[in-house]
Amino acid sequence: MRKILLYITVLTTGLLFIGRLFYLQVIDTSLAIRSRDNAIKVVYDYPQRGYIYDRNGKLMVSNQPSYDVMVIPRNLKPFDTTEFCNILNISQEDLEKKLDKARIYSPMLPSVVIPQLTKSEYAILQEKMRKYQGFYIQKRSLRDYEVDHSANVLGYIAEVNQKKINENPYYISGDLIGRAGVESYYEELLRGVKGVKYIQKDRFNRDIGPYKDGIYDTLPEKGKDITITIDSDLQAYGTKLMENKRGGIIALEPGTGEILALITAPTYDPADLVGRKRSPNFTELYYDTIARPLYDRGLLAEYPPGSPFKTLNALIGLQEGVVDTDDKFSCNHGYTYGRGRRLGCHAHRSPLDMIPGIAQSCNAYFANVYRRIIEKYPTPQEGMDAWNAHLKSFGLGQFMGNDLETGRPGKIPDAEYYNQIYNYPTYKWYSTATISNAIGQGEVLMTPIQLANMAAIIGNKGWYYTPHILKEIEGTPIKNEKFTKKNYTSIEERHFEPVVEGMHEVYKSGTATTLRIPGIEIAGKTGTAENFTKIDGKRVQLTDHSIFVAFAPVDNPQIAIAVFVENGYWGSRYGGRIASLMIEKYLKGTITRTDMEEWILSHSLEEEYAKPLSGEPFKINY
Amino acid sequence: MSRNSAGFDWISICIYLVLILFGWANIYSASLGTNTGSYFDLDQPYGKQALFIGLSIFLIIIILSIEAKFYQRFSSVIYIISLLSLAGLFVFGKTISGATSWYAFGGFSLQPSEFAKFATALALAKYLSDIQTNIRKLSHQVKAFIIIAIPAILIVPQPDPGSALVYAAFFFPLYREGLSGFYLVTGISAVAVFIMTLLVGPYWVSGGVFVIALMIFLRKRKKRPGRILISIFTIVSIVLSFSVNYIFENVFEQRHRDRFNIVLGKEVDSRGIGYNTNQSEIAIGSGGWLGKGWTEGTQTKGHFVPEQHTDYIFSTVGEEWGFMGSAMVVILFVLLMIRLLYMAERQRNQFHRVYGYSVIGILFIHFLVNIGMVIGIFPTVGIPLPFFSYGGSGLWGFTILLFIFIKLDSDRLSY
Secondary structure (H helix, E strand, O other), rough: OOOOHHHHHHHHHHHHHHHHHHHHHHHHHHHHEEEHHHHHEEEEOOOOOEEEEEOOOOOOOEEEEEEEEEEEEHHOOOOOHHHHHHOOOOOHHHHHHHHHHHHHHHOOOOOEEEEEEEEHHHHHHHHHHOOOOOEEEEEEOOOOOOOOOOHHOEEEEEEEEEEHHHHHOOOOOOOEEEHHHHHOOOOHHHHOOOEEEEEEEEOOOEEEEEEHOOOEEEOOOOOOEEEEOOOOHHHHHHHOOOOOOOEEEEEEEEOOOOEEEEEEEOOOOOHHHHHHHHHHHHHHHHHOOOOOOOHHHHHHEOOOOOHHHHHHHHHHHHHOOOOOOOOOOOOEEEEEEEEEEEOOOOOOOOOEHHHHHHHHHHHHHHHHHHHHHHHHOOOOHHHHHHHHHHHHHHOOOOOOOOOOOOOOOOOOOOOOOHHHHOOOOOOOOOOOHHHHHHHHHHHHOHHHHHHHHHHHHHHHEEEEEEEEEEEEEOEEEEHHHHHHHHHHOOOHHHHHHHHHHHHHHHHHHOOOOHOOOOEOOOOEEEEEEEEEEOOOOOOEEEEEEEEEEEEEOOOOOEEEEEEOOOOOOHHHHHHHHHHHHHHHHHHHOOOOOHHHHHHHOOOOOOHHHHHHHHHOOOOOOO | OOOOOOOOOHHHHHHHHHHHHHHHHHHHHHHOOOOOOOOOOOOHHHHHHHHHHHHHHHHHHHHHHHHHHHHHOHHHHHHHHHHHHHHHHHHHOEEOOOOOEEEOOOOEEEHHHHHHHHHHHHHHHHHHHOOOOOOHHHHHHHHHHHHHHHHHHHHOOOOOOOHHHHHHHHHHHHOOOOOOOOHHHHHHHHHHHHHHHHHHHHHHHHHHHHHHHHHHHOOOOOOOOOOOHHHHHHHHHHHHHHHHHHHHHHHHHHHHHHOOOOOOOOOOOOOOOOHHHHHHHHHHOOOOOOOOOOOOOHHOOOOOOOOOOOHHHHHHHHHHHHHOOOOOOOHHHHHHHHHHHHHHHOOOOOHHHHHHHHHHHHHHHHHHHHHHHHHHHOOOOOOOOEEEEOOOHHHHHHHHHHHHHHHHHOHHHOO
């Protein structure tokens, strides 16, 4: 015992130590994690976000520095708080509160005292900064808008939310990310790639140099500058025309599918969502549920397209061979079908063949054409599906696959849809049941961008490029096949001639004769869409929406446009005027029809919009 | 070398060399900071330690050159010089971080308590090997105790209670030479009663003591100790148990209480007094299986562990060399102590054996207290890890301690 006591003690201690070390180093992994946290700091180096230019090289969005006043409470020395508060325009109590908060957070780590000073506020502070020990300035980069329009196109940037952080490990709390519009869709191009530095800290949380001499560090990669297809001047002009109105304008370049203008009204100044003002302004915009300024009507509003849709029925009729341009249909203030049911029409001469039929927008003419299409086939189901297939080839009833952040598919009904509505085969349905489709009412829904694309297809006589908004990345034109490959419709080119002619007649002799622009041959089509709202649970009809689609010049289209003005009444009243002015502005650069421009600028629809909210009885369509 | 020389024990010399060199590597890493100067930069602890190691080699050569008999003959003189140097601190001592434990000579400081250990070991060996000494006799036990206690008493008020605690190491040679096991049982029982009382309270402990006493009482008569002894033991244990709270609250200072509470897991305090232990455990734990690599320890570089190049040097080993490295250091210490035990047992001279046991005991207490503290199973007591921790006095003290025994061992055939 006397000889082995120390042996046993030494061996036992050794084993005990090895066991404890095994537990600490191999089993208990939480300690290893804690070491990472307290010894290595990760610092990100944020690159400049890419600039955004319009199609003519005009700068729309750049960056501006913003300055956060930071504090490290431990380093504070007594200072002249009165002067400090005066410079920053805050109260002494406010400052005390913020400093207390910073102390509670950490006496050794930096906290933000005043976020996002402007350049001028910073300039005053900078001179006196040396007097305020413990404070320092941290520079950040914010968006700087060179234009006061196009908020819906450009989108905005804001701090990334938790959901996105969970989805994408690139982002950490506090990072800025594009929201809405181009900023969101092309986030990865614009943001670049942030650089990472691993810094070794000591026990006072001071930096003492790069971790492992920086072998894991990466350099930031600058965001890419992009050119978008928008024409900034046209966009500005359209925004001006849409003041005091609600609706949208979409203008495309038919030959390329490039979006020249994408306007929604009402809208807001993109600069409202920058920096310190962002949060209160966004809240205000977000909670305006009546005018809905954040709702992009050009992309999201789905409405029955009305008369412009008739041109498509004419094309399908020709392609299906069920109608000839010379076929005449009579109209007696409407079209009677079934057992005394009627599709009304306005006063015009009768009978009409195709070109005047389009120019006069005769409901009876298109009811006949539509019935012939559906009834060409043994069953209305087959007819309906054939009709549907043609419309699908125009990109209708589906998402377009464009590079815009939002969108709606619209709706083109098919046989299955009506089978369900009418509970087929228990009950049968015939072409007359769906006759509203003939004139673009009923179950058909289209968005303004789909209308504009329809105009572009007619102008191109049968093909289109998927509308898109990105033109160049750092000066190199996009190569995305989705936007550089022609889509052909199921309608042969020759059938477009009479339809183009008919739309040209709309300006020459039809519903838009007053909208002619000297020196420009325009093809267009007016439309109105009935619409309803609910007041106290009752369905109430409101003044029709004014719709207009057009392209110009007729034989070599440079611009295709769809205008849609809520409660603007008939097509040429608001929609047509705005479309004509936009076309002139784009093609000529100046406005000769100043009478028309003045009319639009001086007319407001706010009164119309106030009607259903007034609580009083009101008249519509006058 | 004398003709009776058996040669030096190269196994223990090799382990010693591995430990000091590996220790230096870790001191280098722990005191590196951001500057990467020369390995021998004398402004840095690692540079000074390199110098100390170099001087140790000279010391070794001198120690091994001196006649083995010298140490036995002059042990009393060495002991008295050592006591005087400790006493002299009260007059000439230099205070470094609160403890008056140093003599300053120009740029260097010497800590006499590091040298008092081998001096006391020599004195005790000399006394026990005296033909007239019988350690079973109480009066001789008291004399041996006085030899051990004087340096300890001189060290406590520096204050350096940690270094004083090391003198408990001399229990091992005393027990080996025949001290009654009664002291061992008493000591272990007292510590057990003390710690258990802190953990579960005096009532449970008293009950436990009573049950154990009853079980011993009911054993066969021949084997059990006397009834009176058992009764005294039981009563003293119960009294001790009930007075633990008083001792703990009134005799101990707050810092001592904190250290006990943290190790016993009764208090979690990772910022105040528990900071050292917590940071040390983080550093060791973050090492994993293989460690982060030499000079790559992030905790070490950040100086999160206080006193890392001195008392907490083992945390650097744990972080940078992982389980493999730290377990290897533990094994090297165990091997060294077992080798020394083997050597002590082969001595035919009692002086040699007592001295050997003292060396092992001192190494063991340092090993137990230091590594136990660094890995969080022993209360915080500031004593260095032999051969590892930074410091000239410590390194030389241990070098002398060890190599006198290696010299004595080489001379074992002359008896």
